[in-house]
Amino acid sequence: METLFLAPNTRASMHGDLIKSIKINAFSSTPKYIQLGEAVIDAIRLGIIEVGDPLPSINDLSYFLQIARETVEKGYRKLRKEGVIDSTPGKGYNVCKRPFIRRRIAVFLNKLSVHKKIVYDALAKELGDQAAIDLFVYNSDISHLKTLIMGLSQPYDNFVVFPYFKEGRDKAAEVLSLIPSDKLVLLGRDVEGLEGEFPIICERYEDDIYEALESIREPLSKYNSMKLIFPDHSDYPKAIIKGFYRFCQDYAFEHVLVDEIAEEELQAGTCYISLTDVDLVAMLAKVEQSGLVVGKEIGIISYNETPLKQFILNGITTLSTDFKLMGEYAAASILNNSQARLEVPFYTVLRPSV
DSSP states (O other): OOOOOOHHHHHHHHHHHHHHHHHOOOOSSSSSHHHHHHHHHHHTTTTSTTTTOOOOOOHHHHHTTTHHHHHHHHHHHHHHHHTSSEEEETTEEEOOOOOOOOOEEEEESSSOOOHHHHHHHHHHHHGGGEEEEEEEEEETHHHHHHHHHHHSOOSEEEEOOOOOOOOOOHHHHHHOOOOOSSGGGEEEEOTOOOOOOOOOEEEEEHHHHHEETTHHHHHHHTTTEEEOOOTTTTSTHHHHHHHHHHHHHHHTTTTEEEEGGGOOOOTEEEEEESSHHHHHHHHHHHHHHHHBBBBBTEEEEEESSGGGGGTGGGGOEEEEEEEHHHHHHHHHHHTOOOOEEEOOOOOEETTTTO
């Protein structure tokens, strides 16, 4: 049986086409070796390389893409584990099968946090092998989000976005309109003025905090006043303030909005609600210095449940969205091509801090 060999110039051309097709996005939070692996898979899907074709050597890819040799090696190792490529001693790597066609998903987080990780992990778990996810973080900066969207180096089937901004909210619809509406999934909140049909996995901020506080009205009755720590230039929705005010007015609590916890003098008979974990830590330090007894003389409520809060001070009361379910809803919307608006449940975990 005659053995066929690729001519050197044919092989070089093939490798050149593959290398040109690989785009490593330096702004993506997705590790480069995963980006490399997905780029090779895309090249196979697009017919740039075929089953049986050889791949560039680790050294060649490292040189031409200007990435570490270890990165290429890790990317190839991942592809080999998935059964897409194989290697032969002395001959290098080659494509051994066509990969399963997966969706490409771009996820834009406004910030990295425990809660956003829960959403991301649930989304990734539900999508499983049916999707490849690239992660971007834009730090609640709308200009940075625009730069990331316009700088994407490859097409995506879906774009999942948490639309939270410290400033420039009036430009949100304009920036998000850069994404085709039939590919967009919004998480957490809607964006006023954004046209098109797309799924929204949202919270009901005003009603959520009102109903959550109402559910623990009896233990809250030991306090005369309530204070919500809501920093200026926060990316949290102002609807939270409305719900807080409405609850306090309906149930005759004195109420105050606190900008800087560092400047606050803690007072007995007051229950504090902290939106951020940074402010929670600062408040706990103040409580320790004040000598006030938490759960009796002073109350503490934290926004958003995390595993550690059940252990701090014998347990911190939390008001929280079901972030795991938010990720699962988002995955279902993508897989089912749904355009439905879904509301995520909000719940209270009552602990001794109140």
